[in-house]
Amino acid sequence: MGKYVFGVDIGGTTVKLGLLDGEGQILDKWEIPTVIDNNGEAIFPDIIRSLQGKMQEKGIRQEDLLGIGVGAPGSVDKDGTLVGGAVNIGWKPFNIPETIQAYIKVPVKAQNDANVAAYGEMWKGGGKGYSNMVAVTLGTGVGGGIIINGELVVGSTGAGGEIGHMHLEDNETEACGCGKKGCLEEYASATGIVRLARRRLEKDDAPSILRGGRLSAKSVFDAVKAGDKVAIEIAEQFGEYLGKGLAIVASVVNPEVFVIGGGVSKAGEILFSFVEPAFQKYAFKQCRGAKFALARLGNDAGICGAAWMVLRS
Numbered sequence: 001m002g003k004y005v006f007g008v009d010i011g012g013t014t015v016k017l018g019l020l021d022g023e024g025q026i027l028d029k030w031e032i033p034t035v036i037d038n039n040g041e042a043i044f045p046d047i048i049r050s051l052q053g054k055m056q057e058k059g060i061r062q063e064d065l066l067g068i069g070v071g072a073p074g075s076v077d078k079d080g081t082l083v084g085g086a087v088n089i090g091w092k093p094f095n096i097p098e099t100i101q102a103y104i105k106v107p108v109k110a111q112n113d114a115n116v117a118a119y120g121e122m123w124k125g126g127g128k129g130y131s132n133m134v135a136v137t138l139g140t141g142v143g144g145g146i147i148i149n150g151e152l153v154v155g156s157t158g159a160g161g162e163i164g165h166m167h168l169e170d171n172e173t174e175a176c177g178c179g180k181k182g183c184l185e186e187y188a189s190a191t192g193i194v195r196l197a198r199r200r201l202e203k204d205d206a207p208s209i210l211r212g213g214r215l216s217a218k219s220v221f222d223a224v225k226a227g228d229k230v231a232i233e234i235a236e237q238f239g240e241y242l243g244k245g246l247a248i249v250a251s252v253v254n255p256e257v258f259v260i261g262g263g264v265s266k267a268g269e270i271l272f273s274f275v276e277p278a279f280q281k282y283a284f285k286q287c288r289g290a291k292f293a294l295a296r297l298g299n300d301a302g303i304c305g306a307a308w309m310v311l312r313s
Helices: 043-058 096-101 113-124 190-203 217-225 229-253 263-267 269-282 298-311
Strands: 004-010 014-021 026-033 065-072 108-112 133-138 142-148 257-261 291-294
Touching: 004 043, 004 113, 004 298, 014 043, 014 298, 026 043, 026 298, 043 096, 065 096, 065 113, 065 298, 096 108, 108 113, 108 298, 113 133, 113 142, 113 257, 113 298, 133 229, 133 263, 142 229, 190 217, 190 229, 190 263, 217 229, 217 263, 217 269, 229 269, 257 269, 263 269, 269 291
Parallel strands: 004 065, 065 108, 133 257, 257 291
Antiparallel strands: 004 014, 014 026, 133 142
């Protein structure tokens, strides 16, 4: 039986790679740039070259490998096919396991990157000890990974858990990245918080330390922590949208815990003071007991979740 597993987490800027043992301990981790030129044609050759280089460096033979797990942006079905491609990288639909197995003949598991991060958090992070959880990634966009009884909810075309594209606002005039208007992502992502801040600051001349500086999700929550009234209004609006969205999700999947990660989560538990009241206001009575926890694995969530898919199979 093999002794090692590789976890691969493909992002728009870097590919994070990890070597884990059969017990799930991270033995090594590193990154390579995501080269998106020519519709990302170099990404998988670069990944395979890096994995083979690591095998050579560590003296790992192919028969020592339990397999390779991959998290990729976009909708991935149960067979590991990137169903609709990946717009931010330029990929057309293709099968991820077949692509890797042409070079390294070991078992390969692939899934959407947010779903893979959810597995990682359930296994070793903020969702440890729970088998019904929703992982929410608040980054450039809003990603979701839904786990019920220890299994990912992938859906028929791999789009299960795309909570960022729930429609929450009928009066929106700006388009989301998906082309629709009024998605949760437009208000709860890092860019969404900046949108809310910009609109609030334009509304009147109320004094705020946010005026004149560079707006970011971090600057908004730093201002909240400093007691800035305008920033608190922005955070309340953010919390209203996210709390309402998660209440809708809870009515469908009834999780034990929401694990909040991504760059916005670096603000810490102060987020929950804005999200939880709205969640309680909108949630169905039997769903209100859901807990809120911060993701714990940071950048390791993807490689851990990817490896977990192999180790559990």
